[in-house]
Amino acid sequence: MGDKKKKGDQVEDFSTEQLNKLYRKRCEINGVPLCKIFKERLEAVCSEGEHLQNVKLWEEMGPVGVRAMMESFTEIGYKHLKQLRLWRVKCQDEGVRTICLYIDKVRLLEVLDLLDNQIGVLGCKFLADILHPKCESKLVKLKLDHNQIGSEGLAELTKGLAMNNTLESLALNYCGIEADGAKSLQDILANVNSKLYKLKLCGNRLKNEGAYELFRALEINNTLERIKLADNQFHSDPSDLTLINKILSTFELNKTLGYYDLKFNLLSDEDATKIIPLIEKNKSIFFIEISDQISKPLTDKLKSLTKKRKPKKKKKSKKKK
Structure with a gap:
């Protein structure tokens, strides 16, 4: 589900708590509702003292909703996410752009699954850059x-x-x-x-x-x-x-x-x-x-x-x- 936070002599990593707060703020700024599945997943990993490694969403968010989520990851340079699966969330090309900006900054994502998201030629141009x-x-x-x-x-x-x-x-x-x-x-x-x-x-x-x-x-x-x-x-x-x-x-x-x-x-x-x-x-x-x-x-x-x-x-x- 996630990887445990480092404790003891090592500095604790509070990036997931930061992500949780920042995501709510970004949704408010962009005027979009919180994605229920993502919100619940974030709260779960925070309560269990873990980090978010795998995101799988199938709730319609639209490109602005995806942007609110991905800009949250990008702003703090979130280093734990390895797999991102967005199924029929209506990501569109603009959503792809924000996903690629995150990948380009952190460069640790291993799996990207964008099933049925109304992606076109422009989205492919963004993906080509990170490939x-x-x-x-x-x-x-x-x-x-x-x-x-x-x-x-x-x-x-x-x-x-x-x-x-x-x-x-x-x-x-x-x-x-x-x-x-x-x-x-x-x-x-x-x-x-x-x-x-x-x-x-x-x-x-x-x-x-x-x-x-x-x-x-x-x-x-x-x-x-x-x-x-x-x-x-x-x-x-x-x-x-x-x-x-x-x-x-x-x-x-x-x-x-x-x-x-x-x-x-x-x-x-x-x-x-x-x-x-x-x-x-x-x-x-x-x-x-x-x-x-x-x-x-x-x-x-x-x-x-x-x-x-x-x-x-x-x-x-x-x-x-």
């Missing part, structure tokens, strides 16, 4: 699911992500990304300093053109371990084997990527028949779902091939002294 190495943030997980940032927003994010060296997990499910967004995805996956091992892109509209460009990047990428591409509107085309051949090539050549979620795209039994021998050979693949259109015998065959396979254990990175 750039010059910010030196500690962010390892970013979730922007159900924000219609589109390919333009992704292009802005990429200005930071293409050079980022800390992020391990990126979720952009149902973000309105079109086929032209694949160029940005290529740039992200081409980053030689990347630590990104999990990428979620379900429910976008890459279609055949975008999926082909993405698999071109996946074919040679040696960092990513898991990808989710369910429901991206790409399909099997007997008259044009360009896409399926690139997918087959990726299964054959990429020995790092072990988890593929391709369901709810229209691939055929013929495609599955070509994929199976490659999965048999590539022992690094431990999970694969192709399509709900595949016949049960072929689906069962794929499951049997990967049933006893397990993902490689991640090596713990050594912390710098």
Whole structure:
């Protein structure tokens, strides 16, 4: 829930009590009500003599409410917050700006989850700044699911992500990304300093053109371990084997990527028949779902091939002294 305050010979840290008072003041100045969930959480950690490490809110606050909260964190340089999850609070771009100002000042936040918050291109520009190495943030997980940032927003994010060296997990499910967004995805996956091992892109509209460009990047990428591409509107085309051949090539050549979620795209039994021998050979693949259109015998065959396979254990990175 929180980390205990230091006592004894060490100076006590009263920053959480300061945060509690300052948040009330900021809400009054901005003319917004206190967020009930956040207020109760603050009071709880204060009464238990702890600090606030994890904030999870789903009560509508609007951008001004988010600003009142984040300016409170920023003003005192609050150093204990590690995870911030704001779900459907209507944060919007202005709220993102204040979150990024806090991250830039303290640089200790590790997880940022902004599910369905009406974030657009401008919000992506703010996020790109804190994802750039010059910010030196500690962010390892970013979730922007159900924000219609589109390919333009992704292009802005990429200005930071293409050079980022800390992020391990990126979720952009149902973000309105079109086929032209694949160029940005290529740039992200081409980053030689990347630590990104999990990428979620379900429910976008890459279609055949975008999926082909993405698999071109996946074919040679040696960092990513898991990808989710369910429901991206790409399909099997007997008259044009360009896409399926690139997918087959990726299964054959990429020995790092072990988890593929391709369901709810229209691939055929013929495609599955070509994929199976490659999965048999590539022992690094431990999970694969192709399509709900595949016949049960072929689906069962794929499951049997990967049933006893397990993902490689991640090596713990050594912390710098």
